[in-house]
Amino acid sequence: MEFTKMHGLGNDFIVWFGYQELPPEASELAVRLCDRHFGVGADGLVYILPSEKADFCMRIINSDGSEAEQCGNAIRCAAKYVYDRKHINREQITIETLGAGVQQVELTVVDGLVRQVKVDMGEPILDGLKIPTTLDLASVINQSIEAGGSGFRFTAVSMGNPHCVIYVEDASGFDLEAWGPKLECHPLFPKKTNVEFATVRSRDHIDMRVWERGAGPTLACGTGACATLVASVLNGYSDRRAIVSLKGGDLDIEWNENDNHVYMTGPAEVVYDGRLS
């Protein structure tokens, strides 16, 4: 079984190509292989599959074996993979996702090397029940939530997958382990949620740390960065375009006023090719 280890800003994946469909053992394999001591070590498994609607289809399995609807860092990796391995010879690629439709990806290639990947992440979902939350509201902005005896204010956004954005004084020093798991499984979020702790540095720069649903603390989350930018605009904290600084590096995020789509630009890297016996 040949795989490729890739990452987007340190959010790392075991990438598989060549399957015709998601194998039934994907969930069990994710738990085993993502283990950083007894396995390969990764935040998730990524399958690049054939698609009837787009050039390729991408499916992402979190390290706990659950399947996510979408993954921003993985879609950049998938686009770089198919281009580098010459499965496509265009710099514009369409990739079908489980929960965020078909996404348009554009590669910036310099001297044959993929330098940046820009993804049209589609329109954010703001409706409370569709995110999903248990709140029947047109948008879930600056609402209160209690976890572990403490109260927080949160804004919920879906980018195909659910996000709970909380503003804190210092995101980079925030104790993710203490609050992440409690908020991830909070009953307000029926499908659980990714949790972003954000600090707005200026109107075009936001620091964010993430506790991912099904994966725990990761170095970066593409959909989380998009959700954080959208939440920051909704709360009046930022402009519609900002750098979101994550532990693993920066993403350039824009929520375009004309088409209401969110655009994410960032890198994707190959670490190594491997073979499982």
Ligand SMILES: N[C@@H](CCC[C@H](N)C(=O)O)C(=O)O
């Ligand atoms: N790291 C991702 C998101 C992966 C899925 C997430 N854990 C979920 O369950 O929704 C990203 O870069 O977007």
